[in-house]
Amino acid sequence: MKHPALYLITLFCVALPQAYALTWPNIQPKQIGPHTYVIEHGLHDEDPRVSHGFHNNPGFVVTDAGVVVVDTGSSYEIGKMILRKIASVTNKPITHIFTTHFHGDHWLANKALVEAYPAALTIAHPELIALLKGGDDQFWVNTFARRLGEQAFAGTQAVIPNTPAQNRVYPIGGITFQVMLFDKAHTATDLMVYVLEEGVLFTGDIVNNQHFSFMGHGNFKGAYEATQKALALKADYVVVGHGRSGKPELINEFGQIYQQLRAVVGKYYEQGLMDYEMKPKVIAELAEYQQWSGFDRQIGPYISQLITELEAESF
Numbered sequence: 001m002k003h004p005a006l007y008l009i010t011l012f013c014v015a016l017p018q019a020y021a022l023t024w025p026n027i028q029p030k031q032i033g034p035h036t037y038v039i040e041h042g043l044h045d046e047d048p049r050v051s052h053g054f055h056n057n058p059g060f061v062v063t064d065a066g067v068v069v070v071d072t073g074s075s076y077e078i079g080k081m082i083l084r085k086i087a088s089v090t091n092k093p094i095t096h097i098f099t100t101h102f103h104g105d106h107w108l109a110n111k112a113l114v115e116a117y118p119a120a121l122t123i124a125h126p127e128l129i130a131l132l133k134g135g136d137d138q139f140w141v142n143t144f145a146r147r148l149g150e151q152a153f154a155g156t157q158a159v160i161p162n163t164p165a166q167n168r169v170y171p172i173g174g175i176t177f178q179v180m181l182f183d184k185a186h187t188a189t190d191l192m193v194y195v196l197e198e199g200v201l202f203t204g205d206i207v208n209n210q211h212f213s214f215m216g217h218g219n220f221k222g223a224y225e226a227t228q229k230a231l232a233l234k235a236d237y238v239v240v241g242h243g244r245s246g247k248p249e250l251i252n253e254f255g256q257i258y259q260q261l262r263a264v265v266g267k268y269y270e271q272g273l274m275d276y277e278m279k280p281k282v283i284a285e286l287a288e289y290q291q292w293s294g295f296d297r298q299i300g301p302y303i304s305q306l307i308t309e310l311e312a313e314s315f
Helices: 005-012 076-087 110-116 126-148 220-231 249-270 275-285 295-313
Strands: 029-031 036-039 059-062 067-070 094-098 121-124 169-172 175-182 190-195 200-204 237-240
Touching: 036 076, 059 200, 067 076, 076 110, 094 110, 094 169, 121 126, 175 220, 190 220, 220 249, 220 295, 237 249, 249 275, 249 295, 275 295
Parallel strands: 067 094, 094 121, 200 237
Antiparallel strands: 029 036, 036 059, 059 067, 169 175, 175 190, 190 200
């Protein structure tokens, strides 16, 4: 997979001072089911001096056999923080780690967890494993090293998931985990994890809350279709990739956003407008989302990508 390198550098890299305390004040595990917790960052903080790279929503489920983690984070230090938060709830070992997709902010913290629990299975989409083994692991290491700076990124190394995920049910310690794989959604490496008895769905970045993620490795139509499959599960609670987690209405909302983006860009594409010509018109029609984090950065690339997707669909 080729990276839009210049854009990614702009997206992920911020010049930072090297000396600041690595603290995450007021972040505690939030219980969202009888056995399920999320270490929720909440609204996406774009400034790594504040977040130290922690802006996703790692979750964990305490089963009879041990702890199942869904997503870690973007650094070794974040991984150690996750271990501390889990230890505040249970002393059971981590047995499984699911990774929702290959963007580094969801798996670069793996080292800390695997270091503490080397027998843990680390599970991810087969394409994720192939891409990371093919060299994308170092791409993400380099990207987040530049973004976070030496202190925040200290000790971080790529620990590639060791077990290809399957579209199936995983019974673990008396709790059922339903895994759904997606080859064309937020990325080509997505999976969702539905914890059946808990009614909790982990969507990864296919669904966010008041945040627009980088879509350069994904497909808007495929992402919408993934939201429809997620809705069919009828989950009681949804852990999104970025932003506050909550009720399943978040899935429908984000699915409609994918559709709205396609419709608005498609309208101006049919009128023969170039991306730069339609951009102000698209922004005007999406006024209700302009205050969401990531909007200003992402809307231009979204338009260009959607034009490419629409052109491909026309053949």
